[in-house]
Amino acid sequence: MDRAAAEALPQPVRLQDYAPPAHLIDTVDLTVELGDDWTRVTAVLSGRRNPAAGSGPAPIVLDGQDQQLLSVTLDGRRLSEADYRLEAERLVLPAVDGEFVAVIEGRIRPQDNTALEGLYRSGDLYCTQCEAEGFRRITYYPDRPDVMAVFTVRIEAEKERFPVLLANGNCVETGDLPFDRHFAVWHDPFRKPAYLFAMVAGNLGWREDSFTTRSGREVALRIYVDPGNEDRTGHAMESLKRSMRWDEEVYGFEYDLDIFMIVAVSAFNMGAMENKGLNIFNDKFILADPASATDGDFQRIEGIVAHEYFHNWTGNRITCRDWFQLSLKEGLTVFRDQEFSADMHDRGVKRVADARLLRTVQFPEDAGPTAHPVRPETYIEINNFYTVTVYEKGSEVVRMIHTLLGPENYRKGIDLYVERHDGQAVTCDDFVAAMEDASGVDLTRFRLWYSQAGTPTVKARWQHDPASRRLELTLSQSVPSTPGQASKLPMPIPVRTALIGRNGEPVPLRLDGEAGAGDTERVLLLEQASETVTFADVPPGTVPSLLRGFSAPVKLDASWSEADLAFLAGADSDPFGRWEALQSLSTRALLAMVSALREGRAAGFDPRVVAAFRTSLADDRLEPAFLAELLSLPGESLLGQALDTWHVDEVHAARREARRTLGEALFDLWTGLYDRLSAAEPAGGEVDLSTAAMGRRALANAALGYLVASGREAGIARAVAQARPDGTMTRVMGALVALNDLERGERDQALAAFHDRWQHDPLVLDKWFALKAGSSRRGTLDEVRALFDHPGFSLRNPNRVRALIGGFTAGNPVRFHEADGSGYAFLADQVLALDPINPQVAARMTQPLVRWRKFDRGRAQAMTDALRRIVAQPTLSKDVYEIASKALSSAPDSPQSG
Numbered sequence: 001m002d003r004a005a006a007e008a009l010p011q012p013v014r015l016q017d018y019a020p021p022a023h024l025i026d027t028v029d030l031t032v033e034l035g036d037d038w039t040r041v042t043a044v045l046s047g048r049r050n051p052a053a054g055s056g057p058a059p060i061v062l063d064g065q066d067q068q069l070l071s072v073t074l075d076g077r078r079l080s081e082a083d084y085r086l087e088a089e090r091l092v093l094p095a096v097d098g099e100f101v102a103v104i105e106g107r108i109r110p111q112d113n114t115a116l117e118g119l120y121r122s123g124d125l126y127c128t129q130c131e132a133e134g135f136r137r138i139t140y141y142p143d144r145p146d147v148m149a150v151f152t153v154r155i156e157a158e159k160e161r162f163p164v165l166l167a168n169g170n171c172v173e174t175g176d177l178p179f180d181r182h183f184a185v186w187h188d189p190f191r192k193p194a195y196l197f198a199m200v201a202g203n204l205g206w207r208e209d210s211f212t213t214r215s216g217r218e219v220a221l222r223i224y225v226d227p228g229n230e231d232r233t234g235h236a237m238e239s240l241k242r243s244m245r246w247d248e249e250v251y252g253f254e255y256d257l258d259i260f261m262i263v264a265v266s267a268f269n270m271g272a273m274e275n276k277g278l279n280i281f282n283d284k285f286i287l288a289d290p291a292s293a294t295d296g297d298f299q300r301i302e303g304i305v306a307h308e309y310f311h312n313w314t315g316n317r318i319t320c321r322d323w324f325q326l327s328l329k330e331g332l333t334v335f336r337d338q339e340f341s342a343d344m345h346d347r348g349v350k351r352v353a354d355a356r357l358l359r360t361v362q363f364p365e366d367a368g369p370t371a372h373p374v375r376p377e378t379y380i381e382i383n384n385f386y387t388v389t390v391y392e393k394g395s396e397v398v399r400m401i402h403t404l405l406g407p408e409n410y411r412k413g414i415d416l417y418v419e420r421h422d423g424q425a426v427t428c429d430d431f432v433a434a435m436e437d438a439s440g441v442d443l444t445r446f447r448l449w450y451s452q453a454g455t456p457t458v459k460a461r462w463q464h465d466p467a468s469r470r471l472e473l474t475l476s477q478s479v480p481s482t483p484g485q486a487s488k489l490p491m492p493i494p495v496r497t498a499l500i501g502r503n504g505e506p507v508p509l510r511l512d513g514e515a516g517a518g519d520t521e522r523v524l525l526l527e528q529a530s531e532t533v534t535f536a537d538v539p540p541g542t543v544p545s546l547l548r549g550f551s552a553p554v555k556l557d558a559s560w561s562e563a564d565l566a567f568l569a570g571a572d573s574d575p576f577g578r579w580e581a582l583q584s585l586s587t588r589a590l591l592a593m594v595s596a597l598r599e600g601r602a603a604g605f606d607p608r609v610v611a612a613f614r615t616s617l618a619d620d621r622l623e624p625a626f627l628a629e630l631l632s633l634p635g636e637s638l639l640g641q642a643l644d645t646w647h648v649d650e651v652h653a654a655r656r657e658a659r660r661t662l663g664e665a666l667f668d669l670w671t672g673l674y675d676r677l678s679a680a681e682p683a684g685g686e687v688d689l690s691t692a693a694m695g696r697r698a699l700a701n702a703a704l705g706y707l708v709a710s711g712r713e714a715g716i717a718r719a720v721a722q723a724r725p726d727g728t729m730t731r732v733m734g735a736l737v738a739l740n741d742l743e744r745g746e747r748d749q750a751l752a753a754f755h756d757r758w759q760h761d762p763l764v765l766d767k768w769f770a771l772k773a774g775s776s777r778r779g780t781l782d783e784v785r786a787l788f789d790h791p792g793f794s795l796r797n798p799n800r801v802r803a804l805i806g807g808f809t810a811g812n813p814v815r816f817h818e819a820d821g822s823g824y825a826f827l828a829d830q831v832l833a834l835d836p837i838n839p840q841v842a843a844r845m846t847q848p849l850v851r852w853r854k855f856d857r858g859r860a861q862a863m864t865d866a867l868r869r870i871v872a873q874p875t876l877s878k879d880v881y882e883i884a885s886k887a888l889s890s891a892p893d894s895p896q897s898g
């Protein structure tokens with residue numbers, strides 16, 4: 001019997017059904033008594049009827065889940081069971097008009113909470129995760145973001161085992177209690193929705209620092225970690241201070257409490273959480289030192305610390321009216337953290353990395369069965385909507401507003417948004433309206449970016465008449481249909497454009513009929529299905545550079561010849577454009593190899609691309625970090641996307657052969673580059689963590705990858721030497737990644753030595769799990785299965801699950817998509833095992849099965865079989881049910897299912 005037959009299917013929530021809450025809560029006084037058997041929670045809620053939601057008495061509706069209700073008191077009267085209605089996930093109190101005080105007593109068992117939502121215990125640490133709907137697992141409460149209250153929290157616990165007691169805001173009282181217990185009271189003066197509530201209790205060490213805001217407020221900064229890890233928090237602390245300064249300088253946002261705290265925990269469902277004054281982080285995004293963390297880890301930590309800090313204004317002071325508006329805070333905050341990182345490091349490199357993420361992960365989401373708009377209209381489980389579309393495409397939408405308004409008007413828009421909405425729970429439309437009103441720019445049609453799903457394709461065709469020196473450029477767009485949205489309207493698409501002259505200089509732009517020579521770059525706003533512009537005075541040999549800086553989240557189909565691309569790859573003054581040109585050139589060559597392999601023809605890598613690589617390698621004006629990006633071929637999944645059917649084996653073989661060719665043909669250049677960069681790296685002692693030094697290490701690792709790919713012993717020997725586990729982590733990981741696919745004893749020995757050195761460090765052990773799972777060697781799936789018995793592995797820890805299972809299913813396409821279906825069956829088993837433990841993570845792990853339509857019939861069949869086996873589980877969570885059932889919608893029936 002499948003789930004549909006067993007019980008009612010989970011029902012979607014719809015944006016169009018939004019109604020304001022009947023009651024508001026002004027203050028919450030929460031007492032949490034932590035105990036080994038039970039944790040007792042008492043909530044005193046002072047509320048009143050919401051004038052914006054009608055008048056007259058209305059029942060008080062509270063959300064609740066997985067807890068035992070002990071008593072309910074309303075306005076001083078203890079209610080009997082006949083006075084209220086206790087449903088599976090709600091508590092309905094008698095109708096009230098005007099003001100009320102409700103006291104709810106209940107108890108919970110955080111030690112049994114493996115879902116990691118609400119209050120849970122991770123080792124000897126109690127902590128919370130309330131976004132999106134976790135607070136209802138702590139007490140009965142109107143758990144929706146448009147109910148904003150002032151919280152006071154009293155925590156009681158055994159003193160010796162839980163010396164540190166934290167919650168949002170300022171600590172106003174501490175003291176001892178009988179039976180070796182103690183308490184702390186925290187008060188947060190800012191109204192907030194329940195999803196921003198947080199508390200922590202445990203034995204923690206910390207690093208302390210301070211920050212003086214520009215108006216002179218002295219803020220204490222603390223980062224709490226497991227004792228022994230304090231030394232690894234320096235980088236996070238510096239990142240925090242840089243974020244605080246940047247937000248003052250660029251947005252005028254100042255911190256607003258006397259203390260800002262971060263707690264790092266090892267069991268955490270996502271990256272980090274912006275709880276007011278008390279951010280809680282996955283410890284992998286806090287802890288770092290050069291021996292155990294890579295440069296990439298250092299940069300991610302900086303970006304995520306900034307992201308969560310920035311939420312204090314974009315998310316906390318101004319929050320979301322309902323969860324459909326999630327991108328209001330997430331898209332905007334991602335845009336802010338991307339710009340922060342661009343300012344701290346290299347803008348061009350950052351833009352390339354962000355564009356690559358969007359194209360590798362968001363474009364496929366937008367093209368698959370779970371596609372949704374930046375502002376979704378319906379969901380079954382909100383946890384499934386913390387997606388690359390809401391976050392990264394949402395950021396691109398804010399970036400386009402920034403582009404259309406210009407920096408000054410954008411800033412005016414932000415100021416107006418804060419002036420209007422500080423302290424409120426609002427919508428994406430309120431944000432756009434503030435931008436519009438402050439700038440005078442009409443964004444009516446632009447709002448389509450919030451409501452229409454799917455990645456638009458922009459087609460660019462041009463004709464250049466050397467006699468009249470006119471270049472006619474036609475841009476046209478189409479937006480694909482997506483589930484629930486069959487037909488689309490054209491959207492306003494900013495296409496940043498330049499014309500690059502033969503000498504490599506951008507040509508001054510003058511539109512036909514305009515007076516005077518203009519700038520060398522312009523934003524063309526494509527609003528209709530098709531539009532044509534004509535540029536005058538364009539010298540012969542000029543090549544258009546389009547979508548510069550990746551000015552819109554679209555697919556560009558431009559009629560560049562191979563020669564045009566090779567020219568732009570060497571000459572475009574826009575770093576993104578230059579990178580993009582070489583990527584396009586490489587993609588064309590790789591896809592030609594795939595076709596040849598399919599047809600059984602010899603498949604060599606196009607020598608023109610090798611020549612373009614050679615030219616770039618010789619260009620000593622390029623920053624090493626940028627050169628490293630330039631010289632990396634498009635990944636297998638990007639190539640798969642570019643094909644109607646992702647031919648997994650041929651794509652893998654083509655890319656491998658291309659890397660071998662590049663390694664072989666340019667061997668001396670790689671060697672020279674690698675040896676020069678490695679010699680500059682100090683052997684021991686201080687590690688230079690400057691942007692420039694990180695860039696040099698990235699380039700050295702890129703070169704090392706090609707040296708190994710060449711197959712020559714001299715290349716492999718360099719990687720083996722660099723893999724020695726006493727090096728810094730960036731170098732060791734660079735070497736292990738380079739060696740990881742080799743069928744050679746040196747690879748096994750290098751990984752074993754790494755394991756021996758780091759087996760007691762969970763975060764580094766995760767890197768080892770991911771390396772083992774990511775090897776394209778044939779026996780990998782068996783090795784992954786065997787690693788479930790490794791003492792460091794546990795299905796209860798999301799980082800271990802992501803490293804080992806995700807490292808295989810998402811990080812190893814050629815082995816996961818094995819034609820015999822073994823990878824899919826493995827994943828279905830793991831999803832079913834994980835779902836009762838942690839549905840949120842189980843739903844994320846299901847993702848690699850979702851895009852089965854991209855594969856050949858045999859694989860598609862095996863993938864849908866795996867999905868069917870998952871949805872047939874009668875006790876499946878809403879989380880996994882939503883993903884798996886959407887993936888299967890309109891799938892042809894499998895022959896086996898009846």
Ligand code: TRP
Nearest residue numbers: 129131132269270271272273274
């Ligand atoms: N709001 C968090 C952020 O973007 C992410 C988040 C949402 C989260 N739900 C979560 C984090 C659940 C951990 C667990 O920064």
Ligand code: ZN
Nearest residue numbers: 307311330333
């Ligand atoms: Zn966020």
